[in-house]
Amino acid sequence: MFKELCAKAFPKSLWVYHCNVGACNGCDIEVIDVLTPYYDAERFGIKLVASPRHADVLLVCGPVTRQVVPALKRLYDAVPHPKLVLAIGSCAVGGGIWFDSYNVVGGADTILPVDYYIPGCPPRPEAILHGVAVALGLAEKDIESVHLKQLPDRPESVPVEVE
């Protein structure tokens, strides 16, 4: 249902606002990479804008630091509805290697509702493009959680039931 809503709400182009909430700049460089003519995310109508009030999509890079939490909340409120949030990089997805640092509160989803997750440190430009394609419904997600168990009397590991 959410997908249909997205398809309706974003038929033409997505304007993105890129915010660095504590990233090491690795992810930011990859985001800029995606906008170069070689990867060319502008094919899909994606455009980097300078103000959150013009944006449909918030790109969050980096672990959310304690200092940036109020600013990030205000930024999210400034983006008009309907809005999407893309978490780019392992840091924004779950906190990365900094998840338990004294000044980090965790991934972007501790503060905002995140719609699409793109893990990687930094994610390849292709990985970001894949994330964009998933968001636009051009590709399917290609990852699933794995739960396997060894049994002494079976030749292969068997899946575990998860609740």
Add this chain to the structure above:
Amino acid sequence: MIASKLKEAILSLRPGRVTLKYPFAPHDPEGDFRGYPEIDTDKCIGCGGCAAVCPARLIMIQDIDQNTRRIVRLLERCIFCGRCADVCPEDAITMTKRFELSTDSGREDMESECQVFMATCQRCGRCYEPPSALDKIMKPGLRNDEVKRGGQDSPYKHISSE
């Protein structure tokens, strides 16, 4: 002014088409790219080496009963450094070239859990792994694939029903 713009336009025609076809055509990473670390549950012996070296501290070891050890990896935080694959004594972890990891249904999609069949210590009743590398060499059979091969000196061959 117009001449310079025209010149610019002509110059930009020269390189031709450079854009990658990527989301519509596959584009495999080249070189030593490290992607999703895949774990082969059959090979893992539950030694915990990967958990000890992981810089993101995302590998958790939990003994859920006397002979089951759970190894849970929250790979959404992985930085794809490959240290776990380096340190694994059984080469159970391989760094694949998978990079299309984005998901729209929550970060749990990156979770990977494997439950390893362990020996039980006869004294304390806990999961057991051979105390030293030498012991490990002398005691094959902790590995699931050794058990299923029915290795001659496997301490578990009485358990293996096949």
